[in-house]
Amino acid sequence: MEPRITGKVFVLGDNIDTDQIIPAEYLSYNPALPEERRQFGRLALSGVPLAQSGLPKGNCRFVQEGKFKTDYAVILGGKNFGCGSSREHAPLAIAEAGVKVVVAEFYARIFYRNSINGGYLVPLETPSRLVEQFSTGDEVEVDLAAPAITNRTTGKSFALSPLGQAGPIILAGGVFEYARKTGLLAR
Amino acid sequence: MAMTMTEKVLARHSGAKSVVAGDNVWVNVDVLMTHDICGPATIGIFEEEFGKNAKVFDPDKVVIVPDHYIFTADTKSHRNLEILRDFAKRHQIRYFYDADFVKGEGVPKPYLSAAQTAFKGVCHVALAENGHDRPGEVLIGTDSHTCTAGAFGEFATGVGNSDAAFVMGTGKLWLKVPATMRFDFVGPVPPYIMGKDLILHTIGLIGTDGATYRAMEFAGEALMSLNIDERMTLTNMAIEAGGKNGIIAPDALALAYVRGRTKKSFEPVFNDADASYFSRTTIDVSKLEPTVAQPHSPDKAATARSLKQVKIDRSYIGSCTGGKVTDFIAAACVLKGRTVKIDTYIVPATTSVDMALDAVKVEGQSLRQIFQAAGCKIGPASCAACLGGPADTFGRANAAINVISTTNRNFPGRMGSKEAGVFLASPLTVAATALTGHVTDPREYYSGAKAVGLVQ
Incomplete structure (x- = not known):
C-alpha cells in the first residue's frame, strides 16, 4: 500500500449499508472467478439513491456507465459505514472499483473486519465529522502514516484516528498473512 | 473474575480462565455455517489459501444451508449450488441441506413435502430446528443474522468470506470480546x-x-x-x-x-451475579404499542397508530425473523375469515414451517386454508424477497411501492427497488395492514385475550 493516496474524493452520508454498496441481486456473481469478480467494480455503490450519491450535490455516479473503475481515489462517509449484511462483496466491490482507502466517522463491525481481514481496504476513522468539510470531486491526500486527510481544494487538513489493534493485520495485508507472520499458520 | 454469558463462552473457547471486554482472543469454533451466496466465494478463498486438496477443519462442524437464491431462473445461482454440491461431496460434509430439486434451467419446481427433500430453507431457522444451535457454544456464519442462534445462550455472530475461509481451514477465529x-x-x-x-x-x-x-x-x-x-x-x-x-x-x-x-x-453458561455490563x-x-420501523432504517420507530395515514401497497410475511410458525399463527389470527385488500405474500422460513401451515390450526382451520381464503400468495421456503434478490424472486419489490414486512432490514433497496419504501412490523401489524391498505394498529382486528407468542 502506498503511504500517500492522492486524487478525487467521493462523499457519502450516514448508514451506507452493504445493499447500497453492492445490491443483493448481484451476489450470484462469484468473486472467486476473475471475470465475475471484475463485475463488482462496475456495480460498486450502485445501490446508493441518486440524491445521496456524491454529496453535497448528489446525482453523481461513483463508477461511470460502462466502466469498471472509478475516477475517485478515496471515499469519505459519515456514521456506521458498511452496516447491514455480512457480505464481503461490499469492501471487495469498492476495491475492485479501484479505491483502497475509505474514511468514515466509524464503521459497522462486520464491514470493518471484512475490509481488513480480506486485505481489501484501509478503513480509517475520523475523530470528528468531516462529511460537510469535503465536496465530491475535491482533490485530497490521505497520509496513511500520520494518519491524516488533507483537502487540497480547500487547503484544510484533518487528523484521523490511529489504526489501533487492527494495524498489524492491515499492514500484513489480511488475516491469512497476519496468521502466517505470527506463526498461527504455516508459511 | 465475574463474567457475562458472552464472556464465559469466549473464555471457554479460547482456553482462558477468564476474559474481559476488549480482550482479543482466538476462539475455537463449534459450528461454521455458510450458504449459497457466500459459500462459493468462501470456498474460493479456502482453496486459494490452504490449497486445492486441503481438508476442512472438521466436516461435521461445517454446515451448508442453501437458502437465498433458490426459486429463480438465474443461471449463476444454479451454478453456485453446483459449487456447494461439489464441495460438500469432496469434503464429506455431513450437514449439507441441498436444494436437491434445483436441476437444469428455469425456475425450479419446489419440493412437494419436507420429507422428500434435503432442503431446509432459511439457515438461521434451519440451524435451530436441526439441532445446530446449542447453549454455551460458538457458532460463526457467513450471514449477519447468524446472531439469531444466541436465543439458545451461545455466542453466534456473522462474518465475511475471508473469516469463514480461515475458520474452514483452522477451526479458529480472532474475536474481540464485546461488552x-x-x-x-x-x-x-x-x-x-x-x-x-x-x-x-x-x-x-x-x-x-x-x-x-x-x-x-x-x-x-x-x-x-x-x-x-x-x-x-x-x-x-x-x-x-x-x-x-x-x-x-x-x-x-x-x-x-x-x-x-x-x-x-x-x-x-450463565451470567455471574456480579458480572459487569x-x-x-x-x-x-x-x-409498549405495536411498533413500526419506517423507511429507510430499522431505528426509525413509530407507533402503528401514528402512521395510519401511510398508504401501503404490499404486505410481506416471511424471513428468518418473521417467517416462523408463531409469526404465521399471529397473521392467521388477524386474517381468519377476512379478505386482504393489498397483495399479501406468505413465505415460510423453512420446509418444516411450510408443513406447519397445514398442520397448525386456528379455530379449526389450517393456517394455509386461512391464508388462501384471505387471498394471500403463498411461496415455498427460502429467503425470497427479504433481501430483494434476482428480479424474478417471489415477492420482490420491483417498483416504487410501499411494503410492510415482518423482515429485519429496510435500508434503501433492501427488498428490491431502491425507490421502494419498506416498513418493518410484527406479523399482527402486517396482517392488519393487509386488510386496509394503510398502516394499521392490530388492535383494530385482533382481540385475543393473550399474546400470541406466550409459552403455552
Whole structure:
C-alpha cells in the first residue's frame, strides 16, 4: 500500500449499508472467478439513491456507465459505514472499483473486519465529522502514516484516528498473512 | 473474575480462565455455517489459501444451508449450488441441506413435502430446528443474522468470506470480546405485542449503531414468558443495532428445545451475579404499542397508530425473523375469515414451517386454508424477497411501492427497488395492514385475550 493516496474524493452520508454498496441481486456473481469478480467494480455503490450519491450535490455516479473503475481515489462517509449484511462483496466491490482507502466517522463491525481481514481496504476513522468539510470531486491526500486527510481544494487538513489493534493485520495485508507472520499458520 | 454469558463462552473457547471486554482472543469454533451466496466465494478463498486438496477443519462442524437464491431462473445461482454440491461431496460434509430439486434451467419446481427433500430453507431457522444451535457454544456464519442462534445462550455472530475461509481451514477465529448491553423486559406482555415490537422499540431507543461492537443480552420475565420463535426474533435483529451478538440465557424451555433436536452434549453458561455490563436498560412491555420501523432504517420507530395515514401497497410475511410458525399463527389470527385488500405474500422460513401451515390450526382451520381464503400468495421456503434478490424472486419489490414486512432490514433497496419504501412490523401489524391498505394498529382486528407468542 502506498503511504500517500492522492486524487478525487467521493462523499457519502450516514448508514451506507452493504445493499447500497453492492445490491443483493448481484451476489450470484462469484468473486472467486476473475471475470465475475471484475463485475463488482462496475456495480460498486450502485445501490446508493441518486440524491445521496456524491454529496453535497448528489446525482453523481461513483463508477461511470460502462466502466469498471472509478475516477475517485478515496471515499469519505459519515456514521456506521458498511452496516447491514455480512457480505464481503461490499469492501471487495469498492476495491475492485479501484479505491483502497475509505474514511468514515466509524464503521459497522462486520464491514470493518471484512475490509481488513480480506486485505481489501484501509478503513480509517475520523475523530470528528468531516462529511460537510469535503465536496465530491475535491482533490485530497490521505497520509496513511500520520494518519491524516488533507483537502487540497480547500487547503484544510484533518487528523484521523490511529489504526489501533487492527494495524498489524492491515499492514500484513489480511488475516491469512497476519496468521502466517505470527506463526498461527504455516508459511 | 465475574463474567457475562458472552464472556464465559469466549473464555471457554479460547482456553482462558477468564476474559474481559476488549480482550482479543482466538476462539475455537463449534459450528461454521455458510450458504449459497457466500459459500462459493468462501470456498474460493479456502482453496486459494490452504490449497486445492486441503481438508476442512472438521466436516461435521461445517454446515451448508442453501437458502437465498433458490426459486429463480438465474443461471449463476444454479451454478453456485453446483459449487456447494461439489464441495460438500469432496469434503464429506455431513450437514449439507441441498436444494436437491434445483436441476437444469428455469425456475425450479419446489419440493412437494419436507420429507422428500434435503432442503431446509432459511439457515438461521434451519440451524435451530436441526439441532445446530446449542447453549454455551460458538457458532460463526457467513450471514449477519447468524446472531439469531444466541436465543439458545451461545455466542453466534456473522462474518465475511475471508473469516469463514480461515475458520474452514483452522477451526479458529480472532474475536474481540464485546461488552454486554443488557435489556430487561418486564411486565405482562399485552395480547397485541410481539417479539418484533420489543426489538423494534429497542433499536429505536439506541439506533442502528447503538450496539456496535457489543453484545446485546435480552432478559426479564416478559421476554422469558415468550416462546422460542419469539426470542429468536429478538436475537436475530441484534445486528440491526450494530450488535456483534444477541444472547438470551437458556431456560428449561430452551434446553428442552435443544435436547429434542440433538444428541450432542453441551454445557450451558450463565451470567455471574456480579458480572459487569456496559449498560442496563429496563423496558416495561405493558406500556409498549405495536411498533413500526419506517423507511429507510430499522431505528426509525413509530407507533402503528401514528402512521395510519401511510398508504401501503404490499404486505410481506416471511424471513428468518418473521417467517416462523408463531409469526404465521399471529397473521392467521388477524386474517381468519377476512379478505386482504393489498397483495399479501406468505413465505415460510423453512420446509418444516411450510408443513406447519397445514398442520397448525386456528379455530379449526389450517393456517394455509386461512391464508388462501384471505387471498394471500403463498411461496415455498427460502429467503425470497427479504433481501430483494434476482428480479424474478417471489415477492420482490420491483417498483416504487410501499411494503410492510415482518423482515429485519429496510435500508434503501433492501427488498428490491431502491425507490421502494419498506416498513418493518410484527406479523399482527402486517396482517392488519393487509386488510386496509394503510398502516394499521392490530388492535383494530385482533382481540385475543393473550399474546400470541406466550409459552403455552
